[in-house]
Amino acid sequence: MPRLEDIRGPEDLRALSPHAARALASQIRRLLVDTCxxxxxxxxxxxxxxxxxxxxxxxxxxxxxxxxxDTGHQAYIHKILTGRTEALATLRQTGGMSGYPCRAESEHDVIENSHASTALSWADGLARAHAVRGVSDRAVVAVVGDGALTGGMAWEALNNIAAAPERPVVVVLNDNGRSYAPTAGAIAGHLADLRAGDAPGALFESLGLAYAGPVDGHDIEAVETALHAAVALRKPVVVHCVTEKGRGHLPAEQDETDRFHAVRAASAKKAAGTPSWTSVFGRELADLAAGRPDVVALTAAMLDPTGLSEFARRHPERVIDVGIAEQHAVTAAAGLALGGVHPVVALYATFLNRAFDQLLMDVALHRAPVTFVLDRAGVTGDDGPSHNGMWDLSLLNLVPGLRLAAPRDATTLRRALREAVACDDGPTALRFPKGASGDDIPAVETFAGIDVLHRGEQPDVLLVSVGAMAATCLEVADRLAAQGVGVTVVDPRWVKPVAPELVGLALEHRLVATVEDNGRVGGVGAHIAQALSDAGAAVPVRVFGIPQRFLDHGSRSDVLEANALTPRHLTHALLESLPSGWQARQGATASLAVG
Structure with a gap:
């Protein structure tokens, strides 16, 4: 019998008998459950x-x-079979193995993708490159989850792949009837017909693609036979493999809520505390909609991950799952607004990137009252570079007429959501991070919608906190106060547009600093600096945020530490920014730097 630890690469796998390969599958499943x-x-x-x-x-x-x-989150076994079995124990940990294909890890990881519907375009481009260079002895294979076919980009790619029968591409359709949740739309219905043998290959063959299947995706020999036949055709072909999500782990097989799509780390399961940002939003939206029959919710194949499950349970006729199709979701929301309802589009912050044009030209240009709720904003940590929501504040600052909120806790999230849905003259957005919402942080005073969280004895530094960075900013204020520096900490709550009153408050201080877990370029800090410049203010501004680079995966705390967004780092940087003659001295700076 083979031992999993003896599989150092695909060549070891190919040396196994079919019986031995089947035995290896059982070992892999045990390892996956034990590790994840x-x-x-x-x-x-x-x-x-x-x-x-x-x-x-x-x-x-x-x-x-x-x-x-496609998507890359189904590549764990690929990683194991390409020599990374031991590294699996470090999955998603700082310095450990990525949860997605990662080119820095292995030559077998060709692209880095954590979202859907892209691999077919990659495959089309690579097959075209082979044709241009006269390469004919290498296969191009795209493993596409059925949910990926709900995204329009996949069909743009298939349109091009099918138009060139001389360029072979093997499309392996991994059909389990689910992406994050049951696959939405007419495509899902057609795949069900294919599985039942009612319309064998009709859709794909009508496009000019060869079709093989359906094949039992859990029968290694049957899949191998189908793949060999596909390669022999020397043309674009779809190999339709039917699989079962969660196969071999009874709790996952019987789960209807997709709790086993992605499981939390053992340490996270043990941690008790405040409700998650996601659950606070989901409950508040469902409550709000009870009194607002015009409120509808949209999701892009992520009903539960974005907190809409309770809304769907209480208002099933007003929830829309468009599949993994963010672009369609946003323009459809504009159409809903045109029809007299108020759409709330719930997305991960990083996935809004795909629909920026629709947000700009279909929603904002038409002043459509659409509310965007962006989960996993800022540093998400263990999901890696493509999931960190570090672009949304920069992108949204470009959109004319859009109002943007960054709540700091559960209470301000609830308030911001109700304020956003009350807007009927243009788009609104609010963003919050992954994880627990934390303790509420009360304001000591409020003026013009701006919450003052702390006032120092003298107006030396105005520290503008963005969203979930409030607790960090308050600790910075305490550290600076110990060095004789007076700090006013404010939370604008609505960070776009910049309130004139915030500009006025800045003029009362000697230094303005902003702290956000977004990219520094074009974010809230840059927006405030521009507002001060436009007002002719001479007060210096320090903008603290994430450098414009892709961040390695790791815990949120580790990522913030690596990017100098901790109280210790920020205090040291602000002390160094103080002009000579202020109470802070070099000695204080040195002692604090090691504190």
Missing amino acids: TVTGGHLGPNLGVVELSIALHRVFDSPRDTILW
Whole structure:
């Protein structure tokens, strides 16, 4: 019998007998369950592609043959089979193995993708490059989850792939009937017909693609046979593999809520505390909609992850799942607003990037009253560079007429949501991070909608806190006060547009500093600095945020530490910014730097 630890690469896998390969699948499943329940990770999707991954690496010669994964969260077995079994224990941890394909880890990881519907375009481009260069001895394989076919980009790619029968691309359709949740739309219905044998290959063959299937994706030999036949055709072909999400782990197989799509780390499960930002939003929206029959909610295949499950339970006729199609969601929301309802579009902050044009030209240009709720904003940590929501504040600051809130706690989130939905003359957005909402942070006073969280004895530094950075800013104020520096900490709550009263308050201080877990370029700090410049203010501004680079995965605290967004780092930087003659002295700076 083979031992999993003896599989150092695909060549070891190809040497196994079919019986030995099947035995290896059982070992992989045990390892996945044992590991993901400790580290956290995408358990359900990977349990479903064990045999499929084995077959792929027995038929194709990676990395000479290119295997692309869509989405990348189903690539854990691929990583194991390409020599990273031991590294799996460090999954999603700082300095450890990424939860998505990662080119820095292995030559077998060709692209880095954590969102859906992109791999077919990659495959089309790579196949075209092979044709231009006269390369004919390498396969291009795209493993596409059924949910990815709900995204328009996948069909743009298929339109091009099918138009060139001389360029072979093997599309492996991993059909488990679910993406994050049951796959939405007419495509799901057609795949169900294919599984039942009612319309074998109709849709794909009508486009000019060859079709093989449906194939039992848990039968290694059957998948291998289908893949060999697909390669022999020397043309674009869809190999339709039917799999079961969560296969081999009974709790995941029986789960109807997708709790096992991605499981939390053991340490996170033990941590008690305040409700998550997501749950606070979801409950408040459901309550709000009870008194507002015009409020509808939209999601892009992520009903539960974005907190809309309670809304769906209480107002099922007013929730819309468009599939993994953010662009469509945003323009459809504009249409809903045109029709007299108030849409709330719930997305992860990083996934709004895909729909920026629709937000700009379809929503904002038409002054459509659409509310965007952006979960996982700022530093998300363990999901890595593509999931950190560090772009939304910069992108949204570009949008004319949009009002943007960054609540600091559960109470201000509830208030911001109700204020946003009350707006009927243009788009609104609010953003919050991943994880627990933390303790409420009360204001000591409020004026013009701006919350003052702390007032120092003298107006030396105005510290503008953005969203969830409030607790950090208050600790900075305490540290600076100990050095004789007076700090006023404010939370604008609505960070766009910049309130004139905030500009006036800034003029009363000698230094203005802003703190946000967004990219420094074009974020709230840059927006405030521009407002001060426009007002002719000479007060200096320090903008603290994330450098414009992709961040490695790790815990939120580790990422903030690495990017100098901790109380210790910020205090030291502000002390160094103080002009000579202020109470702070170099000695204080030195002592604080090591504190």
